[in-house]
Amino acid sequence: MTVELTLKIEENLVKQASRFSNKTGIPISKLVADYFAQLDLDSAKKESELTPVVRSILGSLRGSKVTEQDYRNYLEEKYL
Numbered sequence: 001m002t003v004e005l006t007l008k009i010e011e012n013l014v015k016q017a018s019r020f021s022n023k024t025g026i027p028i029s030k031l032v033a034d035y036f037a038q039l040d041l042d043s044a045k046k047e048s049e050l051t052p053v054v055r056s057i058l059g060s061l062r063g064s065k066v067t068e069q070d071y072r073n074y075l076e077e078k079y080l
Contacts, residue, residue, distance in 0.1 A: 007032075019080055 021028045050058065 005032075016080060025077070 017028050018030065020026075021031065
């Protein structure tokens with residue numbers, strides 16, 4: 001059963017979500033529902049375990065000049 005949910009969200013976030021939705025074809029309601037489905041209070045209490053692949057690349061950029069902001073900019077360009 002689905003129910004209607006009203007959210008108050010900053011206009012710029014709605015525009016970003018709309019662009020992402022148009023680009024990917026995923027409705028905003030599905031994006032929100034998928035996010036809510038990821039919320040699991042029990043697992044939030046536990047430390048997340050790294051997968052073997054993530055563990056193998058952990059620290060690979062240490063000492064490089066790439067910043068977190070560089071990565072954020074890359075993701076924004078890629079997905080927006």
